[in-house]
Amino acid sequence: xxxxxxxxxxxxxxxxxxxxxxxxxxxxxxxxxxxxxxxxxxxxxxxxxxxxxxxxxxxxxxxxxxxxxxxxxxxxxxxxxxxxxxxxxxxxxxxxxxxxxxxxxxxxxxxxxxxxxxxxxxxxxxxxxxxxxxxxxxxxxxxxxxxxxxxxxxxxxxxxxxxxxxxxxxxxxxxxxxxxxxxxxxxxxxxxxxxxxxxxxxxxxxxxxxxxxxxxxxxxxxxxxxxxxxxxxxxxxxxxxxxxxxxxxxxxxxxxxxxxxxxxxxxxxxxxxxxxxxxxxxxxxxxxxxxxxxxxxxxxxxxxxxxxxxxxxxxxxxxxxxxxxxxxxxxxxxxxxxxxxxxxx
Amino acid sequence: xxxxxxxxxxxxxxxxxxxxxxxxxxxxxxxxxxxxxxxxxxxxxxxxxxxxxxxxxxxxxxxxxxxxxxxxxxxxxxxxxxxxxxxxxxxxxxxxxxxxxxxxxxxxxxxxxxxxxxxxxxxxxxxxxxxxxxxxxxxxxxxxxxxxxxxxxxxxxxxxxxxxxxxxxxxxxxxxxxxxxxxxxxxxxxxxxxxxxxxxxxxxxxxxxxxxxxxxxxxxxxxxxxxxxxxxxxxxxxxxxxxxxxxxxxxxxxxxxxxxxxxxxxxxxxxxxxxxxxxxxxxxxxxxxxxxxxxxxxxxxxxxxxxxxxxxxxxxxxxxxxxxxxxxxxxxxxxxxxxxxxx
Numbered sequence: 001x002x003x004x005x006x007x008x009x010x011x012x013x014x015x016x017x018x019x020x021x022x023x024x025x026x027x028x029x030x031x032x033x034x035x036x037x038x039x040x041x042x043x044x045x046x047x048x049x050x051x052x053x054x055x056x057x058x059x060x061x062x063x064x065x066x067x068x069x070x071x072x073x074x075x076x077x078x079x080x081x082x083x084x085x086x087x088x089x090x091x092x093x094x095x096x097x098x099x100x101x102x103x104x105x106x107x108x109x110x111x112x113x114x115x116x117x118x119x120x121x122x123x124x125x126x127x128x129x130x131x132x133x134x135x136x137x138x139x140x141x142x143x144x145x146x147x148x149x150x151x152x153x154x155x156x157x158x159x160x161x162x163x164x165x166x167x168x169x170x171x172x173x174x175x176x177x178x179x180x181x182x183x184x185x186x187x188x189x190x191x192x193x194x195x196x197x198x199x200x201x202x203x204x205x206x207x208x209x210x211x212x213x214x215x216x217x218x219x220x221x222x223x224x225x226x227x228x229x230x231x232x233x234x235x236x237x238x239x240x241x242x243x244x245x246x247x248x249x250x251x252x253x254x255x256x257x258x259x260x261x262x263x264x265x266x267x268x269x270x271x272x273x274x275x276x277x278x279x280x281x282x283x284x285x286x287x288x289x290x291x292x293x294x295x296x297x298x299x300x301x302x303x304x305x306x307x308x309x310x311x312x313x314x315x316x317x318x319x320x321x322x323x324x325x326x327x328x329x330x331x332x333x334x335x336x337x338x339x340x341x342x343x344x345x
Numbered sequence: 346x347x348x349x350x351x352x353x354x355x356x357x358x359x360x361x362x363x364x365x366x367x368x369x370x371x372x373x374x375x376x377x378x379x380x381x382x383x384x385x386x387x388x389x390x391x392x393x394x395x396x397x398x399x400x401x402x403x404x405x406x407x408x409x410x411x412x413x414x415x416x417x418x419x420x421x422x423x424x425x426x427x428x429x430x431x432x433x434x435x436x437x438x439x440x441x442x443x444x445x446x447x448x449x450x451x452x453x454x455x456x457x458x459x460x461x462x463x464x465x466x467x468x469x470x471x472x473x474x475x476x477x478x479x480x481x482x483x484x485x486x487x488x489x490x491x492x493x494x495x496x497x498x499x500x501x502x503x504x505x506x507x508x509x510x511x512x513x514x515x516x517x518x519x520x521x522x523x524x525x526x527x528x529x530x531x532x533x534x535x536x537x538x539x540x541x542x543x544x545x546x547x548x549x550x551x552x553x554x555x556x557x558x559x560x561x562x563x564x565x566x567x568x569x570x571x572x573x574x575x576x577x578x579x580x581x582x583x584x585x586x587x588x589x590x591x592x593x594x595x596x597x598x599x600x601x602x603x604x605x606x607x608x609x610x611x612x613x614x615x616x617x618x619x620x621x622x623x624x625x626x627x628x629x630x631x632x633x634x635x636x637x638x639x640x641x642x643x644x645x646x647x648x649x650x651x652x653x654x655x656x657x658x659x660x661x662x663x664x665x666x667x668x669x670x671x672x673x674x675x676x677x678x679x680x681x682x683x684x685x686x687x688x
Contacts, residue, residue, distance in 0.1 A: 099506070148676065152683035159502040160683055163445065166509055167675045174614060174668030177539060182659035270513070319524055326517035330510040334493055337506035 016284040026297045033304040037074040038067050041311045042318070076201030076209070077307045077321070078300040080266050081276075083213055083258040085299015086220050088273010089292050090255035093227040094248055095146070097158040098278070099336055101329075102138075102259035103270025105161065106168035110141025111263035113172045113179075120179050127208045131264040138260030141168060142252065197320040198266050198307055205265045212261035217296065219254035223247050224288040231286065269322040271329020275302050278332055302328075361631045368628040372640035376424070379647035383420035386655065387411055414547075422545035422610055423646045423663070425557045429606035431642020432564060432635050433599035434617025435624060439571055440595060443501045444678060447618040448603050451508030454612035455515040456486030457604040462519050466526035476552040476608045483604030486511065487596065540613030540664030542650050553609045560598045561639070567595055568633025614664045615671025616642050622678070645670075 016022075038053070039045045045053070049063025054071075056064070084102065091100040091107075102108050114137025118124040124133065149164035150156035226247035229237040237244050262269065276299040277291060284290050303321060306328065310319035384396055391399075391408045399405050399412040434447045448454050460482030464470045470478070490511055494504040570591045573581040581588050603617065623645075624638035649666035 104509075148680055148683065151680060152685070159506065162506060162509065163679055164676075166450065167672070167679050170614070170668070171672030171676055174665060174672050178661065178665050178669055181661060181665065182657070313521070314524055317524065319521055323517045323520045323524075326513045327521075330513035330517070333510035333513070334507050337503050337510065338493055 016287065016290055018283050019290065022280070022283055022294065026294065026301060029301050030297060030304075033301050033308065034074055034078070036308045037077065037304050038070045040308050041066075041070065042316050072203050072206060073198060073201045073307075074304065076206050076266070077198040077304045079206065079209055079213055080198055080262045080269065081272060081300035081303030082296040083209075083216065083262045083299070084269060084272035084303065085276035085295040085297075086217060086273075086292055087255045087258040087262070088299070089277045089288070089295040090220050090223075090227075090251045090258075091273065092277060093231065093288055093291075094252045094255065095149075095156055095161055096231060097156065097161055099158045099162050099274070099333060101271060101274040102255075102263075103169075103268065103326075104274065104333065105142065105165040106145050106172065107138045107142050107256060107259050108263050108268035108270060109169045109172040109176070110137040110144075111135070111260050112268050113137055113141075113176050115264060116176050116179050127205045127265055131208060131212065131261055134264030135257065135260040138256045138263065139253075141172070142256045144168060197318075197322065198303070199318060199320070201266075209261055209265055212257055216254045216258035216261070219250050220258070220292050223251040223254065224292045227251055227288040227292075231288070267320075267322065269303070269325055271325045271332070272299050272303055272306075274332050274336075275325070275329045278336070358631075361629055365628045365632045365637070369637050369640065372627075372637060372644060376640055376643045376647065379644060379651065380420050380424060382651060383423065383647055384412060384416050386651065387416055418545040418547045418550060419542045419650070420647070421550055421554070423542050423650050424643055425550070425553045426606035426610040426613065427616060427643035427646030428561075428639040429553070429557050429602035429642070430613060430616040431620030431624070431645070432561070432639035433603040433606075434619075434642070435621035435635055435638035436564070436571065436595050436599040437617070438621045439575060440592060441501055441504070442575075443505075444618070444622055445505060445675075445682075446501055447621070448600075449612060449615060449618055450512075451490060451505060452512035452515060453483050453486050453490075453508075453600060453603060454607045454617070455512045455519075457483040457607035458612055459515045459518050459522075461608045462522050466522050472549045473552060476556075476605050479608030480601050480604040483600045483607070484597070486515075487600055539662055539668070540611035541662030542610055542646075543660075543662055545610070549609050553605050556602055556605045560602055561636075563594075563598055564635050565633075567591060567598070568635045571595060571635070572631075572633050611664065613646060614668035615675065616645050616667055619645060619667070619671050619674060622674075 035050065039047075039050050043063075043066055045063045045066050049061060050067055052059040052061060053064035053067025088101045091102065091105065092098060094100075111134035114133040115124075115130050118129065118133040124130060145161070145164045145168050146156065148168075149161035152160075226237075226242050226244075229240050229242040230244060230248060232240075234244050259273075273295070276295040279298055280291055280294050284294065303325070306324040307321040310321050310324045313319045313324075384400070385391070385393065389407075389411065391412070395405055395408045396412050399408045400417070403409070430448075434449075437447050437451075438444050457479040460478040461475050464475045464478045468474075490504060490507050493511075494500070494507040570581070570586045573584045573586050574588060574591060576584075578588055581591075606613075620638045620642040621634070624634045624641045627641070628634050628637045645667060646663060649670065650663040653661035653663050653666045
């Protein structure tokens with residue numbers, strides 16, 4: 001009820017200074033990335049082919065059909081980027097920790113482990129089944145990592161959380177390998193999935209993904225203003241009438257849902273959330289009501305762009321997008337670690 | 346009264362020395378038993394007599410190939426790499442005063458792996474070059490992490506975070522190399538992802554053996570100083586230790602050993618991390634535990650490889666077994682450190 005006070009106050013806030021610029025730039029980048037994703041690959045398509053493929057379904061050239069083939073992949077990578085960007089932003093807000101990302105906290109690997117176990121022991125094969133296993137794995141791992149990271153004095157400091165995430169990742173990936181090696185029959189199915197790639201996208205996987213994406217996004221956006229209050233500290237937030245427990249749970253659930261669903265369909269892709277939010281936060285400041293929706297856009301840009309880079313670098317095959325994002329995202333982690341105050345660590 | 350307390354202290358030192366010697370000898374005996382088991386066990390069991398004859402150079406149908414071409418290199422690789430990982434890991438943990446700060450976690454083994462994979466898959470170089478490249482890459486990785494994490498004041502947390510980031514990038518690089526490499530090179534390069542003794546060959550071993558044999562005496566000599574360093578910068582200086590020189594020498598020695606071991610067997614998960622704490626638990630603090638830690642490493646690698654080979658229907662590479670053993674301990678350690686507020 002008393003949420004209204006917070007909301008009302010915030011409505012009187014000025015909009016972030018560079019909001020329009022950021023929106024315009026990111027929309028332009030988004031369009032460029034989409035075009036690049038449709039045009040580049042093992043066969044590069046020219047401008048005419050791109051236009052034909054998109055807008056003139058009656059044209060039946062080779063280039064046009066290549067473009068049409070790439071539409072599902074492009075949409076899928078946009079969706080995954082949105083999900084991972086928002087997931088990262090939510091996890092950072094919930095843990096009040098700039099270094100949170102599904103991959104750093106080990107949530108990805110938890111989802112992996114469950115999917116691998118599902119493939120190996122329960123013979124799951126479809127995206128629908130993957131998604132439930134991945135979600136269960138993501139939720140359990142998130143609780144576990146957060147539990148370990150928030151033990152002891154000072155609660156969940158960034159360093160403790162990252163270490164808990166790294167340790168859990170190490171532990172779970174040994175388990176993944178141990179399950180995988182004896183089952184050479186599932187190894188192939190799994191290998192395809194494990195590397196973190198949007199290459200296997202189909203319309204079916206997009207439609208499976210969509211409900212999870214919508215629920216997660218909605219929950220994330222709704223919880224944004226409560227997260228703003230949470231950033232002031234639990235006491236202040238409670239004083240402002242925010243039910244801290246409920247909203248933290250909603251936001252955390254949304255973050256885990258988005259990351260788990262993405263991992264189920266695309267495999268573990270890391271560091272997108274970290275990249276997506278930090279660029280924005282530098283420009284726009286810390287208001288979650290802007291960070292969360294805009295990190296959806298930047299996440300989509302980053303993932304689609306990385307996918308294009310991977311296709312160009314790995315040509316004639318392709319370099320999985322997870323590899324590209326790790327390479328570009330890890331420096332952000334290093335920069336954050338360098339900048340962080342020692343006490344904050 | 347004074348005499349009494351001196352006697353008391355002396356007695357304590359004596360007790361700890363006996364414990365140290367006892368633990369070290371037990372670990373040595375255990376390592377020997379495991380090494381013999383590595384030679385005796387395999388797909389077919391050959392009588393001890395035959396194995397000894399094959400080792401001494403006699404040609405016995407079947408036995409010679411299995412023992413001297415398959416089992417002996419495997420055993421030696423495990424033995425020396427285990428020692429290198431154990432001792433090197435212990436030095437890192439002691440110097441940085443944090444059990445989490447070990448070559449696996451802060452990305453040094455990833456640096457060596459990346460160099461080794463690059464040399465093997467892209468450049469097709471000889472083993473000697475692979476070893477050198479691995480060492481150089483290991484040292485460069487240490488240097489980069491140090492420079493990036495230096496900041497205004499020394500913080501172990503920052504080192505670990507920077508290391509995790511570097512490691513992610515190096516692993517991405519390794520994946521890239523494996524992708525663009527020839528298909529025939531991939532199986533041998535896969536070893537650098539999890540650590541395995543499979544396919545160890547005699548020609549890979551000399552550089553590892555020479556390095557370990559060369560550096561072990563150095564480490565034993567420096568071990569006492571490492572202990573003094575543990576007392577703190579000022580105490581060590583007043584005891585006559587050149588702290589900076591000692592630190593650099595120790596880091597150089599341990600990075601060299603770890604890098605060459607990584608180039609030979611791949612980064613065998615968690616051995617560098619587990620050995621130090623286990624050795625300290627067994628042998629007690631007070632004396633330098635470099636040698637016990639190395640021996641614990643040997644035992645871990647050989648035992649895990651035997652488990653991986655024979656305990657299951659499928660053969661697991663040694664890195665998987667040590668990973669399964671080490672990971673829960675890592676989490677346990679983390680929980681304990683958090684509880685105590687060490688982080």
